[in-house]
Amino acid sequence: EIVMTQSPATLSVSPGERATLSCRASRSVSSNLAWYQQKPGQAPRLLIYGTSTRATGIPARFSGSGSGTEFSLTISSLQSEDFAVYYCQQYNNWPETFGQGTKVEIK
Amino acid sequence: QVQLVQSGAEVKKPGASMKVSCKASGYTFSSYYMHWLRQAPGQGHEWMGIINPSGGSTSYAQKFQGRVTMTRDTSTSTVYVELSSLRSDDTAVYYCARGGSITLVRGPFDYWGQGTLVTVSS
Numbered sequence: 246e247i248v249m250t251q252s253p254a255t256l257s258v259s260p261g262e263r264a265t266l267s268c269r270a271s272r273s274v275s276s277n278l279a280w281y282q283q284k285p286g287q288a289p290r291l292l293i294y295g296t297s298t299r300a301t302g303i304p305a306r307f308s309g310s311g312s313g314t315e316f317s318l319t320i321s322s323l324q325s326e327d328f329a330v331y332y333c334q335q336y337n338n339w340p341e342t343f344g345q346g347t348k349v350e351i352k
Numbered sequence: 353q354v355q356l357v358q359s360g361a362e363v364k365k366p367g368a369s370m371k372v373s374c375k376a377s378g379y380t381f382s383s384y385y386m387h388w389l390r391q392a393p394g395q396g397h398e399w400m401g402i403i404n405p406s407g408g409s410t411s412y413a414q415k416f417q418g419r420v421t422m423t424r425d426t427s428t429s430t431v432y433v434e435l436s437s438l439r440s441d442d443t444a445v446y447y448c449a450r451g452g453s454i455t456l457v458r459g460p461f462d463y464w465g466q467g468t469l470v471t472v473s474s
Contacts, residue, residue, distance in 0.1 A: 279460035288447055288467050289397070294460035332397065336451070336458050340413045341387070343397040 251344035268333035277337035354378040356465035374448030381429035382406040
């Protein structure tokens, strides 16, 4: 199975600052890469799919980039509601696998 | 609007079986694959398998082969996951999630159920 590795595990950021999260796949997943946001006690919410396409209703401050095995999620100016755990997921091959997550916390 | 509503929390003894339901609404049930995943406390997401609501075909993660069964009821737009021979490490929140369309197959999980906590304890 494809192993997804996220870094860093925790990112401490001040409100209004920029945050960049990384995700690496153990082999190419083409552009079939998604990002999710999860808050405590809630189901994950789809943010980005196809590497760079924002899901419905997702603010423009969220952007995704990359290809093949290296991907990133950027939050341009962190808002209070953005502090959460973020997961990348490949859906190019079964089993569809997730990274272990990056926790974005308030600095 | 698309909604996936799961059944309530369960407490099971080791060796028992669990069955969680996921009722879909707001879209054509047979047009999108449905996935089941789980998340153990403090852990990441583990994909369990996929079901085609149209024909009922399934594919399971190797880890769960022989213990998991996914079914659907098209009359109520509901999918089910059943896991047998439960162990303490099966304690987790179980999620259904809508995947790609039947024609495209590959797709992100754009809608999720609210999650069902299954606790396995003696």
